[in-house]
Amino acid sequence: MKNGYLKFEQIGMSFRRGRIATEVLRDIDLTIAQGEFVSLIGHSGCGKSTLLNILGGLLKSTRGEVFLESKVVDEPGPDRAIVFQNHSLLPWLTVYGNVAIAVDKVFGATKSKSERHDWVMHNLELVQMAQARDKRPHEISGGMKQRVGIARALAMQPKVLLMDEPFGALDALTRAHLQDSVMEIHAKLGNTVMMITHDVDEAVLLSDRVVMMTNGPSATIGEVLTIDLPRPRRRLELATDPEYARCRAAVLEFLYARHRVPARAAA
Numbered sequence: 001m002k003n004g005y006l007k008f009e010q011i012g013m014s015f016r017r018g019r020i021a022t023e024v025l026r027d028i029d030l031t032i033a034q035g036e037f038v039s040l041i042g043h044s045g046c047g048k049s050t051l052l053n054i055l056g057g058l059l060k061s062t063r064g065e066v067f068l069e070s071k072v073v074d075e076p077g078p079d080r081a082i083v084f085q086n087h088s089l090l091p092w093l094t095v096y097g098n099v100a101i102a103v104d105k106v107f108g109a110t111k112s113k114s115e116r117h118d119w120v121m122h123n124l125e126l127v128q129m130a131q132a133r134d135k136r137p138h139e140i141s142g143g144m145k146q147r148v149g150i151a152r153a154l155a156m157q158p159k160v161l162l163m164d165e166p167f168g169a170l171d172a173l174t175r176a177h178l179q180d181s182v183m184e185i186h187a188k189l190g191n192t193v194m195m196i197t198h199d200v201d202e203a204v205l206l207s208d209r210v211v212m213m214t215n216g217p218s219a220t221i222g223e224v225l226t227i228d229l230p231r232p233r234r235r236l237e238l239a240t241d242p243e244y245a246r247c248r249a250a251v252l253e254f255l256y257a258r259h260r261v262p263a264r265a266a267a
């Protein structure tokens with residue numbers, strides 16, 4: 001595991017509306033090792049998506065830089081694939097076609113047609129969606145759509161997988177299945193992952209570290225909690241694990257005692 005693989009250095013972000021600038025993020029310093037799974041948690045509106053979009057190259061920070069393998073991130077690229085909360089599949093393409101379009105774009109010049117086909121199928125198998133290859137998005141469930149979105153992102157072989165509340169729109173059971181799949185895939189491939197979540201259990205279950213953000217405006221990193229639970233992690237066993245309970249309590253304490261949403265804090 002290489003240290004300092006991904007670095008946020010003194011990131012600040014302000015949005016300007018007319019003559020008024022609002023500072024959303026300030027002084028974000030974070031170093032992520034290769035293969036690490038990091039979750040970002042914080043109250044709504046604190047700037048989690050803004051930070052992820054800066055890493056994705058979709059937004060340019062007003063201060064500071066992001067470095068991936070020592071190179072400045074300043075535009076979107078296939079080395080940082082994003083999975084959004086609401087799948088962004090193309091409705092007119094099949095499950096296969098939705099993954100193939102990304103594979104053709106990234107590997108069109110380096111892999112043959114049959115290699116690309118095998119690679120699409122390999123990634124659909126990783127998320128258990130190979131059987132549904134000929135279906136279109138409207139014919140499959142929300143959880144299945146998210147699986148295809150994850151397959152498409154993984155198929156790009158990104159250096160970093162960015163996930164913005166990837167399971168937020170799913171029911172609890174589907175969510176649990178997908179969390180297990182993501183843990184298995186992470187164990188198999190060793191991807192570096194940065195995931196936004198609002199779910200404390202999800203953050204503790206999946207992550208090597210949980211990055212907790214203070215409330216906005218001018219949000220920053222309040223605390224970083226290392227989750228020292230051995231892998232593979234099994235949710236049923238963890239339910240009674242004292243270290244799991246300690247980590248969970250630490251995140252809850254940060255969010256609901258020390259950084260309550262302003263409206264409630266004032267109440």
Ligand SMILES: Nc1ncnc2c1ncn2[C@@H]1O[C@H](COP(=O)(O)OP(=O)(O)OP(=O)(O)O)[C@@H](O)[C@H]1O
Nearest residue numbers: 015016024042043044045046047048049050051216
């Ligand atoms: N393009 C933009 N222009 C102006 N303000 C923006 C823009 N994007 C985000 N903001 C503001 O920045 C703040 C942070 O937004 P962001 O979406 O990053 O928060 P978040 O923590 O991801 O929220 P949530 O958990 O609700 O998704 C909000 O106040 C939002 O209104």
